[in-house]
Amino acid sequence: MLGYIIKRAAYMIPTLVLTSILVFALIELPPGDYFESHIAELLASGESVDQQQIEYLRQEYGFDRPPWERYLTWVSGLPFGDFGYSFEHQLPVNEVIGDRLFFTMVVTFFTVIFTWIIAFPIGIYSATHQYSWGDYGLTFLGLIGLATPNFLLALIMMYLANEWFGTSIGGLVDPEYVDQPLSWAKFVSVLEHLWIPVIVIGTSGTAAMIRRVRANLLDELRKPYVTTARAKGVPEFRGLMKYPFRMSLNFFIADIGGILPTIISGAEIVAIVLSLETTGPLLIAALQSQDMYLAGSFLMLLAFLTVIGVLVSDIALAILDPRIRLQGGVSR
């Protein structure tokens, strides 16, 4: 088992190195750099440009040196938690991201719970009542959630919430709590605003989840051991939950790895529409303004979390399912 974990962990290293090269190439490729677009912006708004300061920053961050040198400086900082400096916010990247991390985690946590609560019962129902009207109807509902562009759903929900409940849905807290420290009242206010993003983001993932629960459970239900159990008189519900359901959860554990990165990235576009103070809009803005260290380190962080997530779910699967452990194979 230990050997398996070490082998899997060793695989992570080349993946991460490749990812870092790809990410750096991606943020390096657009023509120009942050300073050029920044100067153009300042000139356009009629402000004076402090050439000296900009030259200083350029040298400080190595924009006069070749890209590979900058890549090495950037990459060698990453393992020690030095993510570089955000030009846009004039703060180290850690601080810029850190501020928003908490809200993002809250939103994602509730979204994931929401998806599970909806998807599991529906998936189990659909599988046990295959080809019934209930199966078709519920699958269809889930698919509609998948088919509607999220940003539009967000807009419509915002409008309806405003019409029916009179809540203003910009942001995650009421305006008066924005700069206050966390208190009970603020927490309640967050909960009041939370349900819209949770529903909007949740609906898109629910359909896929329902289908996978259904497909995996159906595969299990067709196996002879289920017939045997039924023939021996095991009650229907117990006969469903005891083995078939647990067996069908393998895919679900393999999926948990995929959730990790979304915990900090969230649904970017929905967050923009609803003006949530999560990390998603930050990343989009950084990509658009070529704030390269912020964008790059952020992408790297997401990639790192994905790789860790896959590792965690592989190890969990190996612990739970001896067949995988014995073959020494990788689950996904």
Added chain:
Amino acid sequence: MNVEKTSAIEHYVNEEPFDPRAIETMTPEQEKVFLASQKRLMWWKFKRHRVAVISGLFLAFIYLATLISEVIAPYSLETRNSKFIYAPPQGIHLFHEGEFIGPFVYGYKSKLDLDTLRRIYTEDTSDVQKLRFFCSGDAYRFWGFIKGDFHIMCPAEGGQVFLLGSDRLGRDVFSRMIYGARISLTIGLVGISISFVLGIVIGGLAGYYGGWVDLVAQRMIEVIQSLPAIPLWLALAAIMPVTWSPILVYFGITIILGLIDWTGLARAVRSKLLALREEDYILAARLMGAKPSRIIGNHLVPGFMSHLIASATITIPTMILGETALSFLGLGLRSPIVSWGVLLNEAQNINVVALYPWLILPVVPVILVILAFNFFGDGLRDAADPYG
């Protein structure tokens, strides 16, 4: 025991001549299934999935319709009616004051509300504007080349028809939606072709050769999958120079969507190849001296092609949604190219939803097409394994 009881039953002998192969011979129906080719079996299985058949017909219909968008749309793409800005949808009536006239709309009277500076449109029930059919209307260039002005439906002479309302420049939303279909629907097809080719080549190489080729391909897939889709699209879209013509941007976007999507297909190809390579019939072919190219082309590829087509169909919706998302952020297509995403870009804020809700109608075809592709792909996937 019970000798009396059994002997009570009359001794029965069948008069018919005994056929020793009676169990093996099949009824005509069984024989039909047994002898049917794989394609025929797939078709039968697909036909059983009613919703998939209907979805397939619907998709075929709208793809055919995009061939003649210019003829179907009552207006051309850029026709502006400056007198009718943000006009709400007009209803089609058949009877005017109890008298049958045929399809017509009532003309609009507009008034400027001086408090809100909004135009308020009211139906003028004395102004009957009969719709014309198979008529000549706005001039257009068919597919950008052939000049024409033939439409299936046009507004009355000097009248208007806004079936789904008009936008901020007084352009007909319905016509623009029909033109948008051409772009939105093809973007999925072009993108999927790119990712299909990439997926088969890379997954095929990895699966067939194994070893370090497999290792490199696996790491590449892992790297691309470890980055979230939207930021990746954004980063790639930002690379496209702003000076590009809209048509180049269109191809740029499809390539971006395709470049990111191939990983799933490549994985599927690889695992299918690995599984099929161990099958007995492949071993038999190898023992009979078949070359690798023959084994791959004649025996392996047909084995999983149907699966691939089915899973590719299911990813087309992702591409269509991806395009709307990119266009929403202003990084996708730009006018004069019109896609459903570009149209939805008009519905950017909550005021639009509140005041001009018809501008979000382009979401209806998006939802329908994505549902149809999902059901169609489901049917294909079931049919891909006709023996199951």
